[in-house]
Amino acid sequence: MVRADASVSIKVLLNATTADFGFRPTYVRVWLAKQKAVALIYGDWDESYNELPRWVLRVQLTMPGTVAVLRTSPVRVGRQLDESRAYFHRLFWTFPPCIEAFRHCKPLVSIDSTHLYGKYGRTLLVAIAQDGNSNILPVAFALVEGENAESCSLFLSHLRQHATPQPGLLVISDRHNGIKAALEAPDGGWLPPAAYRAFCIRHVVANFALTFKGKDARRLLVNATYAKTEVEFDYWFDILRSEDPAMCDWANRIEYSLWTQHRDEGRRFGHMTTNISECVNLILKGVRNLPVCSLVKATFGRLPELFVRKGREAEAQLRTGQQFSQHLVTCIEANLKTARCFTVTLYDKDNSEFTVAETTPTGSFSLGSYRVSLTSQTCNCGYFQALHFPGVSS
Structure with a gap:
């Protein structure tokens, strides 16, 4: 079994x-x-730690550009250090295809951790990205003793240095103090305007639920966080305030840019949670139960399978000419999920601008009127700005 x-x-x-x-x-x-x-x-649990440095070195020799940073701890015998032996402490690693692919992804990374279930436990830190076609990309990994300030600092500093040097990057994570300390370090490279931070809404709501009980309150808070305009945010926040002003006071203690979509300046691309990190568990299914070297080998073996499969899919899309049409279908479906019926009341062909009225399916009740500009990729509803839907070139 x-x-x-x-x-x-x-x-x-x-x-x-x-x-x-x-x-x-x-x-x-x-x-x-x-x-x-x-x-x-x-393979043996203990011998796996001895095999790991040798295997990493072989990968670096055969795949130039592979980054692997191994940290060890000294062995103490009484009060003396035994220089001939060392314990495994931490490992950061990433592969050249991941670094290259991230250049073509959305300018954001999702940081998450998962506990290992083998003989010696430990924690796996993962940085995940997503491209414009919603394909998931594991960017970098780290094997650490736990999610603390020092381990998160090692992971994020090497992530910034080797894999994600792009300016203006957004980091989505939970509110763990270790990640907070690492991102706020003066020399870490993650402070604005070089980089920005946003909270995973799932974790924010979980913390909110520790103080305020009831599904309705959580739902109102979630609706407010997902609001793409200030008007929509105020609508849900006012309802929340009418339920209990203390709920709003709790939320107001967190900077709006960290947890609301209408104040993120479009940096989230609609990613309100770290859920894309959960998808990596499918790629690395079962490896959390393996010895350390087998776990690292699994990332090396399964990522090429992912790249080959996605590469073939991309080639098929290009051959059939469906890539752009699929993009439009995605955008239309995203709008239809939130709107009942659209009616274009004014069309400026020269400037590619529309005035669109949204109504219920029967047309008996108006849900609002919006100004859409395909040229500037803006809309009063906030979807263009928040989700970066593709515009139309002349």
Whole structure:
């Protein structure tokens, strides 16, 4: 079962053991047995740490441009340092195709962490990006002891130095103090105007729910955060204030540019959460249960599969000429999700400007009127500015 799926849960293994052999071992015994099975299949847990530096060096020699920064800790025997031995501490790595591909992505990265479930635990930090066709790109990785100020600083400083040097970059993350300290470091390269920060709304709402109970309050806050214009934001915020002024006071303690879409100056591209980071779990399915070297090897092996598959998809789109039409379909679908019925009441062909009235399907109730400029890519509804829909060239 472990060979088929290294992420198989201890509960599933425990139930299978009970069903096949007629006795029910303890959870700890099954956990220990799984670690032994993983070691037999993927290599010894301890030896994996010794193999890692050798494997990283081989990759750097065979794939020039690969960045790998390995940090170790000294071994202490009593009060003396044993210079002949060292413990694994942290590792940052990224590959040349990831660095090159990010140049063609949206100017934002989503930072997230995931816990490892192997014998020695640890935390995997990942930076994720997305291109204009909504393809997910893992940019860089770091294997650290936990999400703290020092480990986040190592990850973000090397991410900035080696993979994402572009100015004006936006970082979307949770409100973890370790990430906050790393982004606010004077010499980290992440302070405005070189870079900007935004909070994952899912985490903001989770923190909000710790103080204020009830799904309606959370829904109102989410609606306010997703509002693309100040008028729409004020509408939802006023309702929230009528429910409980303390809710608004809580939200007002956070700078608006960090959690609202209408004040992000278009930097989010509509990304309000770190959910794109969750997609990487599909690419790295099961590796969180493997020895350290096998985990790093998995990123090396599975990323080429991703690039090859996406490359073939892109070539197919170019051959059939569907790339631009699909872009337009995406934009139309995005508008239809939020609007009921559009009627063009005024059309300025020379300037590619429209006045569009939005109504209910029956046309009995007006939902507003908006001025759309395809040339300047702006609209009163805020969608052009927030989501960067493609314009029309002359």
